[in-house]
Amino acid sequence: MFLSIILAAGEGTRMKSKLPKVMHSICGKPLLSHVINVSKASGIDKNIVVVGHGGNIVREKIKENVQFVEQPVGEGVPYGTGFAVMQAKDYIEDNSCVVILYGDTPLITSDTLTKLIEFHKKGDYEGTVLSADFNDPAGYGRIIRDNAGNVTAIVEHKDASDEEKGIKEINSGIYCFNGKSLKLALENLDNNNAQNEYYITDAIKILNELGFTIGGYKIRDNEEIAGINSRIQLAEAEKIMRKRINNKHMINGITIINPDNTYIDSEVAIERDTIIYPGAIIEGNTRIGEDCIIGHNSRIVNCKIGDRVDIQMSTIIESKIDDDSHIGPYAYIRPNSEIGKNVKIGDFVEVKNSKVDDNSKASHLSYIGDAYVGKGVNIGCGTVFVNYDGKNKHKTIVQDNAFIGCNVNLIAPVEVEEGAYVAAGSTITDKVPKKSLSIARARQVNKGDWVEKKGLIK
Structure with a gap:
């Protein structure tokens, strides 16, 4: 069995935050979620997450299938990485392969973890350290190897001799252990140090003293082991992750005009030949089809976008846009909206909790809320679906091929039947029958010489 702790x-x-560190996000997911997903992608069967400070928040927010264990906190608790691993000892089986990871190290990849495990198994090691070469290793524990290349010790920087300080290979803090050996090492850990803490680093020394062989697998990309301890490092990790995500999409046939100014979350899926312009922000579980254009400064959150959709400088949230539709510029599609095929939602049009069916158009300056708009409908400029009576929301239905003139108020609940016309400037409170014209406005009255009589001539 493969297990991660x-x-x-x-x-x-x-971090200067009310949130636990591992709950801060990069590219749309908490740091901890990135680590859990990488662990699962590397073939690890069971993932144990050790929580402490803010554990309730972590349990509430993390949706991945993991087993949580609680680390005691408070005065008198010894702490340390070794103490944290001890909290998961009941899940460690003798025949298991245990990988120790950190919830604040989100840039580690499944490829690296898979290779670490393969190296560990192939070398028949009892424990394996993931290491890296740093040009400036100051502050890191140094990897000490014997003539055969096996790891004999990890020496902390403050305890290293001048000769050991010259070693460039450092300890990442990520390990792979055989379960039986890890349990043995945990039983022999002590906290006889200045910090009075238990360190998992000491497990390497203990196993060496017991005559076991310890391996060291060196990675090439040092970015993978970068931990997050400040908002500055959080931003740096976000930049690295964003570059990875954008590169993946470009390799898969997506054109990103300026990757440095394009923000795509890790769960987003995009089909080939879609073009994304600078400033686009695509978040959550969004799916975008082929041959789309996502214009600059558009924001799309948890949406399903069909093929050949053109979105210009607009915001779309938790909605669906079908094939060949045109959105924007400056449109606002709010949650639970469904836009059909070949629909035009133009500039400064807001749609909320509504369906606009195929071949309809609302070209500018309208509000469509809590409504069904049928096929082939024209919504004139300045139309408002008046859905709220001060207490409840009500629905408006506009059937196929209806025509709504400019500056119309549709007072819900109300229905405009198929093929009906509503004259510009009307306020509609009753059903408009099929293929009829509804005019709901006062008759025009012209008062001659009124301006002169009022003394308003300039």
């Missing part, structure tokens, strides 16, 4: 109990005081 993910340490996520840290408070993260340098």
Whole structure:
């Protein structure tokens, strides 16, 4: 069995936040979620997450299928990475392969974890350290190897000799252990140090003293082991993750005009030959089809976008846009809206909780709320679907091929039947029958010489 123990109990005081550190997000997901998903993608069967500070928040927000264990917090608790791993000892089986990860290290990849596990198994090691070469290793524990290349010790920077400080290979803090050996090492850990803490690093020393062989797998991309301890590092990790995501989409046939100024969350899926312009923000579980144009400064959140859709400088949230439709500029599609095929939702049009069916158009300056708009309908400029009576929302139905003139108020609940026309400037409170013309406005009255009589001539 493959098991991960993910340490996520840290408070993260340098984040200056009410949130636990691992709950801060990059590219649309908490740091911890990235680590959990990578662990699962590398073939690890069971994931144990050790929580402490803010554990209730972590349990509430993390949706992935994991097993949580609680690390005690408070005065007198010894703390340390070794102490955190101890909290998961009941889940460690003798024949398991255990990977130790950190919830604040979101840039680690499944490819690296898979290779670490393969290296560990192939070398028949009892424990394996994930290491990296740093040009400036100051502050990191140094990897000490014997002539055969096996790891004999990890020496912390403050304890290293001048010769050991010259070593460039450092400890990432990520390990792979055989379950039986890890349990043995945990039983022998002590906290006889200045910090009075238990360190998982000491497990390497213990296993060496017991005669076991420890391997060291060195990665090439040092970015993968970068931990997040501040808002600055959070932004740096976001930039790295965003570059990975954008590169993946471009490799898959998406044109991104300026990747440095395009923001795509990790769960977004985009089909080939779609073009994304600078400033676009695409979030959540969004799906975008082929041959779309996502114009600059558009924001799309948890949406399904069909093929050949053109979106210009608009916001679309939790809605569906079908094939060949045109949105914007400056449109606002609010949650639970469904836009059909070949629909035009133009500039400064707002749609909320409504369906606009195929071949209809609302070209500018209208509000469509709590409505069904049928096929082939024209919504004139300035039309308002008046859906709220001060207490409840009501529905408006506009049937196929109806024509709504400019500056019309449709007072819900109301229905405009198929093929009917509503004259410009009308306020509609009753059903408009099929193929009829409804005029609901006062007759025009012209008062001659009124301006002169009022003394208003300039």
